[in-house]
Amino acid sequence: MTELSGLFDDFIVRAGLAGLAVALAAGPLGCFVIWRRMAYFGDALSHSALLGIALGTLLRVPVQAAVVASGLAMAGFLTAFARQKRLGSDALLGIFSHAALSFGLIALSFLGAVRIDLHALLFGDILAVDAGDLVQVWVGCAVVLAVLAFLWRPLLAATVHRDLAQAEGVPVARVEAAFMVLVALTIALAVKIVGVMLITALLIIPAAAARGLSRTPEQMAAVAALIGLLSVGCGLGASLTWDLPAGPAIVATAALIFSATMVIRTTGKA
Numbered sequence: 001m002t003e004l005s006g007l008f009d010d011f012i013v014r015a016g017l018a019g020l021a022v023a024l025a026a027g028p029l030g031c032f033v034i035w036r037r038m039a040y041f042g043d044a045l046s047h048s049a050l051l052g053i054a055l056g057t058l059l060r061v062p063v064q065a066a067v068v069a070s071g072l073a074m075a076g077f078l079t080a081f082a083r084q085k086r087l088g089s090d091a092l093l094g095i096f097s098h099a100a101l102s103f104g105l106i107a108l109s110f111l112g113a114v115r116i117d118l119h120a121l122l123f124g125d126i127l128a129v130d131a132g133d134l135v136q137v138w139v140g141c142a143v144v145l146a147v148l149a150f151l152w153r154p155l156l157a158a159t160v161h162r163d164l165a166q167a168e169g170v171p172v173a174r175v176e177a178a179f180m181v182l183v184a185l186t187i188a189l190a191v192k193i194v195g196v197m198l199i200t201a202l203l204i205i206p207a208a209a210a211r212g213l214s215r216t217p218e219q220m221a222a223v224a225a226l227i228g229l230l231s232v233g234c235g236l237g238a239s240l241t242w243d244l245p246a247g248p249a250i251v252a253t254a255a256l257i258f259s260a261t262m263v264i265r266t267t268g269k270a
Contacts, residue, residue: 011127016236018129018137019250022190022202023228025141028148028221029186030207032179035159035217040090041078042200044097046187048074050104050196053121057111064136064188071184074100101196124195124247126236133192140189144182151178156217194247201251206231209258212265227257 033042048070056066074096081092120128129137148155157165158172166172183203190199206227207220214220235250 011129012236012240014129014131014134015126015246016233018134019126019193019232019236020229021138021141022186022193023206023232024225025144025148025186026190026202027206027210027223027225027228029144029182030203031210031217031221031224032155032159033183033203034207034211039200039204040093040097041075042183042187042203044078044093044100045071045074045184046196046199047097047101047104049187049191049199050121051100051107052104052188053191054104054107054111058107064140067188067191068181068184070100071187072180075180075184120195121191122195122197123245124191124193124198124250126193126246126250127239129192137189137193140185144186144189147178148182151175155179194250198247198251201254202228202231205251205254205258209254209261212261227254231257 033039049067052067052070053063055070056063059066078092078096081096154165154170154172154175155178157168157170158175162172186203187199190202194202207224209227210220210223214223231250231254235253236246238244238253239246239249
């Protein structure tokens with residue numbers, strides 16, 4: 001009985017630590033997604049993750065590398081098509097997002113004998129995180145945060161006024177490309193935590209909740225990370241208490257926190 005209790009404690013600790021790592025990276029990164037109005041772009045990248053998982057499994061390459069590659073390919077396609085200005089960005093995002101999701105599901109059907117838990121891919125399986133996953137998530141999130149800290153000022157300048165930043169010597173194209181890589185990497189890291197369908201929510205909701213509680217960009221990034229941490233902790237607690245799916249519980253908790261901040265802001269203005 002004691003041994004079972006120890007194993008139970010271990011997988012809860014691993015799940016909590018993995019969720020905290022992703023929340024720490026997703027909070028500040030999500031602020032830029034909000035500021036740059038890239039929510040639907042994040043959806044397109046997250047849907048491409050499913051295609052990356054299928055291709056990585058079929059080609060027998062590291063799945064996380066395949067997810068990052070598919071995300072970068074999606075970003076490249078969207079950027080190239082957007083420059084032609086034949087269709088609006090919302091139409092392009094809708095087409096590419098749903099096409100990537102559909103092709104990913106089709107590719108998964110060709111895996112044959114390889115067993116894939118589709119529900120876990122779509123909605124996450126944070127409770128199945130093992131020690132190797134935990135190391136991978138923390139190293140990846142540490143890299144994301146370190147690069148984001150290095151890019152913070154030029155990326156913020158390009159976000160506020162792209163042309164002015166370029167005139168001041170900021171290598172805008174390279175900074176934006178690096179930002180795309182960070183988003184793609186974060187999505188790859190978060191697939192097991194909240195799944196393909198909910199990754200963008202973990203990027204957007206804590207940052208949106210933090211927006212009304214912050215006065216500076218740096219403060220918003222810190223508050224977003226804290227809200228993400230709170231969402232993971234309370235979501236996992238709700239999952240264990242009421243036997244809820246963990247990924248959706250985390251996102252639902254973030255949504256409740258966002259709703260509470262909206263009520264606070266509305267009451268404060270009244």
